[in-house]
Amino acid sequence: MTTTTGRTPQPSQDALAAIEQPLSKAALPRWAPWGVLAAAVVVALAVLLPGGTSVAAVAVLAGLLHLLLIGVVSRVKEGGRKAADRLVTALVTMAFLIAMVPLVSVVWTVVSRGAARFDATFFTYSMQGIVGEGGGGLHAIWGTVIVTLLATVISVPIGLMTAVYLVEYGGKSALSRAITFLVDVMTGIPSIVAGLFVVALFALLVGPRPRIALMGAIALSVLMIPVVVRSTEEMLKLVPNDLREAAYALGVPKWRTIVKVVLRTSLSGIATGVTLAVARVAGETAPLLLTVGLATRTNFDPLVGQIATLPVFAYYQYTQPGVPAQAGVDRAWTAALVLIILVMALNLVARLISRYFSPKGGR
Amino acid sequence: MSTPTRAPERDPGRGSIATGAKRPGDGIFRGTATAAGTLILLTLAAVAAFLMWQSLPAFTTDDEIPRGSLTAYIGPLLFGTVLAAVIALVVATPVAVGIGLFISHFAPRRAAQGLGYLVDLLAAVPSIVYGIWGAVVLSQAMLPIYGWLADNLGFIPLFAGPASASGRTIFTAGLVLAVMVLPIITALARDIFLQTPRLHEEAALALGATRWEMIRYAVLPYARSGVVSAAMLGLGRALGETMAVALVLSVSNVVTFNLISNTNPGTIAANIALQFPEAAGVETNVLIASGLALFVITFLVNFAARWIVARSGVKA
Amino acid sequence: MAKLIDVSDLNIYYGSFLAVEDVSMTIEPRAVTALIGPSGCGKSTFLRSLNRMHEVIPDARVEGKVVMDGQDLYDKDVDPVSVRQHIGMVFQRPNPFPTMSIYDNVAAGVRLNAKRMRKKDMDDLVESSLRGANLWNEVKDRLDKPGMGLSGGQQQRLCIARAIAIRPSVLLMDEPCSALDPISTLAVEDLIAELKNEYTIVIVTHNMQQAARVSDQTGFFNLAAIGKPGRLIELDSTSTIFSNPSQKATEDYISGRFG
Structure with missing residues (x-):
């Protein structure tokens, strides 16, 4: 503000009147958006029904009509600013509903088509000696369990200790910053590249093109480790420094403090993170396609021979269904359904762990 | 050095402060932690090194490379990879920003977390499932739209047609990718929106702004760079996604901007998945070389995204 | 000592x-x-x-x-x-270990150092430490409950009990x-007056x-x-x-x- 002149300029009366706003203004009733939506649906039905229609077409037209109507009605009744607000509210709500369409469609499709072979046979038989109908995915279920478990066994210690290094020892050292940066980069490695890496590695170590469960587990580990590091790191950072100091003040060595206090306190958070990481890699297909191949019988040896996994099983049953084709496609859908149930169950378990096993306290 | 550091049971009052030996546990534990971190560095270096090593023959070989030369082989694939990812991003980003705003600022407080969880569920669907769903359901559902586009908007090169009869086009593949990256971008965008300083928001509201004006003047400026980097992380994911594209697309390895026809460019990742199991000889090396190219591109995209975040100082 | x-x-x-x-x-x-x-x-x-x-x-x-x-x-x-x-x-600020019960919090100094102790000795140590911190009567019936469930003043006395359970010679208080509220403050001040008979x-x-x-x-x-x-x-x-x-x-x- 300049105070050099003696007289401060005053806004004109017109300008003041423009700023002035009444306390209460004409507003649409609370039910207005729903009313407008109902009207939009009715109009959409009326327009489309005569020519024969689909749910999707009605929904799209009703959505557009709703946007148009609420904008116009609000603009007339409440003015431009309020109309913009209502328009945006309708738009972001629609964005959410749009995202629900594929979710519902995927779940519905997989459940309805996978139900055909969601039977006892599927869970008790492998594909050994099966041509055409029958057979099951037991070998693939075992394969997925074995490969995922192996990947977890490899990833968790490495990921956990790396996070411990970053939070408890690394500080701002060059190594620590390099690791943080590369973990970020690793998060973005395409899964197929992780598969290629393992293929290239084993080609060098044991000669051309072996396909064994261990390779798949290592490929999945490359994808899983950064997730474990990231989530564990976040959890360790959440442990209040007070607790570390409390342990140090009791004369507890640093490593015991980390193991018995820091890790113990963040255990449920770490378990949640690990479960989510397992869920993420359990559904991976591309790297397994390159590294573990496919088998028709259950293979419990991670070091010898190809092994079937649910995603790869689903892929081949769908792309090379055999004769009759429907039998293979049905098996593919059921494998997909089992896989989805498995992954969603892991997600659910993760939520439950974080809800029921986190330390409770008054703070 | 080897004497015990202290008596196991310290007699109260008479114990003295231990001197001399260091406890070994600390050193071992610290060493293990450092080794684990270093292993990650080595792994990433190894990924790059082995991919280079194994793709080397593709550059030096005298054998016949599929489609003549390495550039002629990888070029169209690269084009398709970028095209599909861009389609995914153009579709997913606005929707993700909308959902992010809906959950952070519009949805009723009590429902917001549950609704957010629903969106997260999209990320829990395995890619193979999206792939089969895209090939069977989505491509069928898109048929009438492709027909309409070809008939009415055919003058735009993107929709030149003739419309694919199977619906398995690069546009369908892009849509499936959009669904797959949607939860990733949404989650990041939502977090950034929620980080907007409460003071800024209340300052706007106290001036009499409507909710949308508050978002426009307080939330969006604050979140802009965060949203850009969220979109780039989504892009990195879309570039490398394999199965959805491999299952949806009918590939003919051309370079075309026609999104809805039968002739579509493939993508690097999908091409590897489709060709590698049966590949032999130098073809393997060529595929690995294409994988290396993909690795470099996603690396750059992710790097740029992190750089934007680091520069803006917003925690993602 | x-x-x-x-x-x-x-x-x-x-x-x-x-x-x-x-x-x-x-x-x-x-x-x-x-x-x-x-x-x-x-x-x-x-x-x-x-x-x-x-x-x-x-x-x-x-x-x-x-x-x-x-x-x-x-x-x-x-x-x-x-x-x-x-x-x-x-x-x-009182900082009891959130994952541990009242009993375990007091025993923490011994347990975290992996020292073995008979159950009876440990019970005695916990009781004497809690008595020393003027907390025994308030918590003796709920030793297995989380330490975080206590009030602020009780938590602070629990931390004092935890500190004296390892039988130090000196006690530093920051x-x-x-x-703490005034009543809890008084309780802790009374405790300090008693503790000085044994500790620096x-x-x-x-x-x-x-x-x-x-x-x-x-x-x-x-x-x-x-x-x-x-x-x-x-x-x-x-x-x-x-x-x-x-x-x-x-x-x-x-x-x-x-x-």
């Missing part, structure tokens, strides 16, 4: 920043020494240097001598972990009552009345200006400091003219 601590020429640094300069003092056994002074004068930093908790912070270091029992705590061969087993500490106690406090109530000798810390190191201005019996201090700065602070 209470011990005398002799501090001579102590300089405390954070990196290259000198936080506390040239402190020499003798801390008497079986007595309460209170440290007072304005915020940022380094009294908490000084306190933490007495059991080598200071060096938990990256880049923090100390020059000078802290001698207890003829042993310089900063001698090259001295194991800081062992120092902390002899000199216990209670913090500003503003132990600043997060050093307490940092912002509350001058508290220093006057609980301590036998009082040290006044001050700093010349912001960014300058803190120094010990004077140390004397509490009654002298509060009635007839020798330094002008002490008198100004006591009478509320600054700080």
Whole structure:
């Protein structure tokens, strides 16, 4: 503000009147958006029904009509600013509903088509000696369990200790910053590249093109480790420094403090993170396609021979269904359904762990 | 050095402060932690090194490379990879920003977390499932739209047609990718929106702004760079996604901007998945070389995204 | 078991920043020494240097001598972990371990050091420590409940019980009552008065009345200006400091003219 002149300029009366706003203004009733939506649906039905229609077409037209109507009605009744607000509210709500369409469609499709072979046979038989109908995915279920478990066994210690290094020892050292940066980069490695890496590695170590469960587990580990590091790191950072100091003040060595206090306190958070990481890699297909191949019988040896996994099983049953084709496609859908149930169950378990096993306290 | 550091049971009052030996546990534990971190560095270096090593023959070989030369082989694939990812991003980003705003600022407080969880569920669907769903359901559902586009908007090169009869086009593949990256971008965008300083928001509201004006003047400026980097992380994911594209697309390895026809460019990742199991000889090396190219591109995209975040100082 | 601590020429640094300069003092056994002074004068930093908790912070270091029992705590061969087993500490905010029960919290000092103890001995140790902290009667029926479920004042006494369970010689208290309500504060002050029969106690406090109530000798810390190191201005019996201090700065602070 300049105070050099003696007289401060005053806004004109017109300008003041423009700023002035009444306390209460004409507003649409609370039910207005729903009313407008109902009207939009009715109009959409009326327009489309005569020519024969689909749910999707009605929904799209009703959505557009709703946007148009609420904008116009609000603009007339409440003015431009309020109309913009209502328009945006309708738009972001629609964005959410749009995202629900594929979710519902995927779940519905997989459940309805996978139900055909969601039977006892599927869970008790492998594909050994099966041509055409029958057979099951037991070998693939075992394969997925074995490969995922192996990947977890490899990833968790490495990921956990790396996070411990970053939070408890690394500080701002060059190594620590390099690791943080590369973990970020690793998060973005395409899964197929992780598969290629393992293929290239084993080609060098044991000669051309072996396909064994261990390779798949290592490929999945490359994808899983950064997730474990990231989530564990976040959890360790959440442990209040007070607790570390409390342990140090009791004369507890640093490593015991980390193991018995820091890790113990963040255990449920770490378990949640690990479960989510397992869920993420359990559904991976591309790297397994390159590294573990496919088998028709259950293979419990991670070091010898190809092994079937649910995603790869689903892929081949769908792309090379055999004769009759429907039998293979049905098996593919059921494998997909089992896989989805498995992954969603892991997600659910993760939520439950974080809800029921986190330390409770008054703070 | 080897004497015990202290008596196991310290007699109260008479114990003295231990001197001399260091406890070994600390050193071992610290060493293990450092080794684990270093292993990650080595792994990433190894990924790059082995991919280079194994793709080397593709550059030096005298054998016949599929489609003549390495550039002629990888070029169209690269084009398709970028095209599909861009389609995914153009579709997913606005929707993700909308959902992010809906959950952070519009949805009723009590429902917001549950609704957010629903969106997260999209990320829990395995890619193979999206792939089969895209090939069977989505491509069928898109048929009438492709027909309409070809008939009415055919003058735009993107929709030149003739419309694919199977619906398995690069546009369908892009849509499936959009669904797959949607939860990733949404989650990041939502977090950034929620980080907007409460003071800024209340300052706007106290001036009499409507909710949308508050978002426009307080939330969006604050979140802009965060949203850009969220979109780039989504892009990195879309570039490398394999199965959805491999299952949806009918590939003919051309370079075309026609999104809805039968002739579509493939993508690097999908091409590897489709060709590698049966590949032999130098073809393997060529595929690995294409994988290396993909690795470099996603690396750059992710790097740029992190750089934007680091520069803006917003925690993602 | 209470011990005398002799501090001579102590300089405390954070990196290259000198936080506390040239402190020499003798801390008497079986007595309460209170440290007072304005915020940022380094009294908490000084306190933490007495059991080598200071060096938990990256880049923090100390020059000078802290001698207890003829042993310089900063001698090259001295194991800081062992120092902390002899000199216990209670913090500003109560910090019981959230994953542990009341019983386990008290037993933590023994258990976390992987020392084996018979169940009966452990029960006795827990009971005597809780009694020592004036908490036994309030919690004896719910020893297996989480320590975080107690009130703030109870949590702080639980932390004191945890600290005395490892039978230290010295107890350091860093503003132990600043997060507590007046009634809990009184309970902790009563406890301090009892504990001094067995322990050497050093307490940092912002509350001058508290220093006057609980301590036998009082040290006044001050700093010349912001960014300058803190120094010990004077140390004397509490009654002298509060009635007839020798330094002008002490008198100004006591009478509320600054700080």
